[in-house]
Amino acid sequence: MPEYKAPLRDISFVMNELLESEQLYQTLPGFEEATADLMNAIVEEGAKFAENVLSPLNQSGDEEGCQWSPEGVKTPSGFVEAYQQYVDNGWPALSADAEYGGQGMPDFLGSIISEMIGTANWSWSMYPGLSHGAINTLEAHGDEQQKQLYLTRLVEGSWTGTMCLTEAHCGSDLGLLRTKAEPLDDGSYAISGTKIFISAGEHDMAENIVHIVLARLPDAPEGTKGISLFIVPKFNVNEDGSLLGERNSLECASIEKKMGIKASATCVMNFDAAKGYLIGPPNRGLNCMFTFMNTARIGTAIQGLAHAELSYQGALAYARDRLSMRSLSGPKNPDGPADPLIVHADVRRMLLTQKAFAEGSRALIYFLAQQGDIVVAGDEERAKAADDLMALLTPIAKAFITETGFESANHGVQIFGGHGYIREWGMEQIVRDARIAMLYEGTTGIQALDLVGRKVLGSGGQLLLGFTKLIEEFCAANSSEADASFIKVLEAYKDEWLEISMKIGEAAMKNPDEAGAAAVDYLMYSGYVTLAYFWARMAVLARQKIAAADGDASFYEAKLMTAQFYYDRLLPRTVAHKQALLSGSDNLMQMPDELFDF
Numbered sequence: 001m002p003e004y005k006a007p008l009r010d011i012s013f014v015m016n017e018l019l020e021s022e023q024l025y026q027t028l029p030g031f032e033e034a035t036a037d038l039m040n041a042i043v044e045e046g047a048k049f050a051e052n053v054l055s056p057l058n059q060s061g062d063e064e065g066c067q068w069s070p071e072g073v074k075t076p077s078g079f080v081e082a083y084q085q086y087v088d089n090g091w092p093a094l095s096a097d098a099e100y101g102g103q104g105m106p107d108f109l110g111s112i113i114s115e116m117i118g119t120a121n122w123s124w125s126m127y128p129g130l131s132h133g134a135i136n137t138l139e140a141h142g143d144e145q146q147k148q149l150y151l152t153r154l155v156e157g158s159w160t161g162t163m164c165l166t167e168a169h170c171g172s173d174l175g176l177l178r179t180k181a182e183p184l185d186d187g188s189y190a191i192s193g194t195k196i197f198i199s200a201g202e203h204d205m206a207e208n209i210v211h212i213v214l215a216r217l218p219d220a221p222e223g224t225k226g227i228s229l230f231i232v233p234k235f236n237v238n239e240d241g242s243l244l245g246e247r248n249s250l251e252c253a254s255i256e257k258k259m260g261i262k263a264s265a266t267c268v269m270n271f272d273a274a275k276g277y278l279i280g281p282p283n284r285g286l287n288c289m290f291t292f293m294n295t296a297r298i299g300t301a302i303q304g305l306a307h308a309e310l311s312y313q314g315a316l317a318y319a320r321d322r323l324s325m326r327s328l329s330g331p332k333n334p335d336g337p338a339d340p341l342i343v344h345a346d347v348r349r350m351l352l353t354q355k356a357f358a359e360g361s362r363a364l365i366y367f368l369a370q371q372g373d374i375v376v377a378g379d380e381e382r383a384k385a386a387d388d389l390m391a392l393l394t395p396i397a398k399a400f401i402t403e404t405g406f407e408s409a410n411h412g413v414q415i416f417g418g419h420g421y422i423r424e425w426g427m428e429q430i431v432r433d434a435r436i437a438m439l440y441e442g443t444t445g446i447q448a449l450d451l452v453g454r455k456v457l458g459s460g461g462q463l464l465l466g467f468t469k470l471i472e473e474f475c476a477a478n479s480s481e482a483d484a485s486f487i488k489v490l491e492a493y494k495d496e497w498l499e500i501s502m503k504i505g506e507a508a509m510k511n512p513d514e515a516g517a518a519a520v521d522y523l524m525y526s527g528y529v530t531l532a533y534f535w536a537r538m539a540v541l542a543r544q545k546i547a548a549a550d551g552d553a554s555f556y557e558a559k560l561m562t563a564q565f566y567y568d569r570l571l572p573r574t575v576a577h578k579q580a581l582l583s584g585s586d587n588l589m590q591m592p593d594e595l596f597d598f
Contacts, residue, residue, distance in 0.1 A: 001059035001426025002314030004120045006047035010359055014366050018541060028377035031106050039109055046113040050120035053082050058121040061263030062429050068255045073202040073265045079124055083205040092128060092157030096135055100147055101155040111369040119306035122433050123263035127160060127200045133295040134161025134212050141280040141288040149241050150210050150231060160206045164195040164213040172446050175223040181215040190273040191215050191232050201267030202252035209234040214285050229285030230276035249274040260432030294394060298368055300441045301397040304405030305361040307434035311412030312354035314427055318416055319347055350411040356566040357404040363534040364397055392455050392463040399447035400527025402437035409434040448519035457505050464501055468494050471533050478540050486536040489567060493529045517585035525577040532571050539563035
């Protein structure tokens, strides 16, 4: 298994130089304490925890897995102790509201810590990771009593949270869910039903688990308009927040045997008239749950980044060390029996692909995290613009970054050759762990439909225009000849993106299947162009730093070269996506169902 080292130089570059975080947070009420010095210090401490505590448990946790029994779920060796250290160090409270025990730091900073923790050990990170969504949901929609009882414990980390949506007969189509909520005389509800694929639904790392559950009231309308949201604790709670000692009427019936993330308990949860408490208005649960789901979607994008980064680190170390054949242009290691893998062009192609996706994804995710903080703290006009950017870019980030993260994980195995297929090296685990990211929190297809249907066409193109305006302003401000190789290409793609979107809209007005047929290729096209914007920004900044002799020239030269690789080798993939999405729906829909045979 690769020994994870937090990429602190690149994190600092994006945080402090590209996105100028200190300058931003000095303008956001409530975040004035988020200075560069403080944020850098917190990131460095997070790196130590990720590298020294979590990374050594990654492969052993995969091999040991979780153990189910009627009494509960036992996590792999070292997980409980690592979680206690996580709590003792105050990490759960980092970005939470100070009024409820949090430290009040920006979510942006929490996302950086989540990246490092997740790259070091994604399975472990899912236990506290689900709590972040529960915290955000309660902060946004819980009443004061719920915040005092549940939010404060989630913030301190003594309790963890889950998100209970999926049922066996309905995956992403939540309108089909059957879990019931019967009102009780004391104002609570009896929750009955079975939920599946519940990450961290049962474990031994915290004293209580707060399930956030979707269910239907007796008089609820059909479909998604009849869904309500409930708090259902594993152990019932006294009015002062202490545990009653009696377990609620819910149980983990089993845990899934999975392809990857084996150290994360993926649970089947049975609720048998379990006591629950309504969050938010009746029949508005899905609206409230979107707070949780959007948090989870950005968190899943972080998973794509994490697997790209970890696979790159492992592959790079191996490519430098492993000797195999001679360079086509002559020996590069003349005193040895062969040259290292890194001198071969195709190996460099794969390494640069991993590097370009990881570093470009980091810039996009951190940018999105900043927009979330602007929504929370900014004035109305500023918050609206940030919210619109998040609406457009969240499905792109979730789907595109997980797709490219999986591609990057596979490149790592390829660079190792046959050794990559062997468990002891740890590269195949990264592939197995990465595969789920394209599925949960909405598959790539679901995110693509959301992007093209709700976000682009549904807004009349206004959300897309908001982001392309940023691209236009950036290009206009950096039109010098020195930056032309990036700016002219980016400008052309910005115009083409708008043109393609209009064509899809026109076709969909005549036949709605046209939007569905184009959706995934449209999302991937959008993802490549979005990363092109961030790579252009990084390239322009790197050139300016080199020209001013400001900082480590080799770091900025690598940025420029990686940006050029992205524009020359990866961005042209858009040509195939464009051709496919404009080919129409007939090639997908004209074949009768009965001709799908074998």
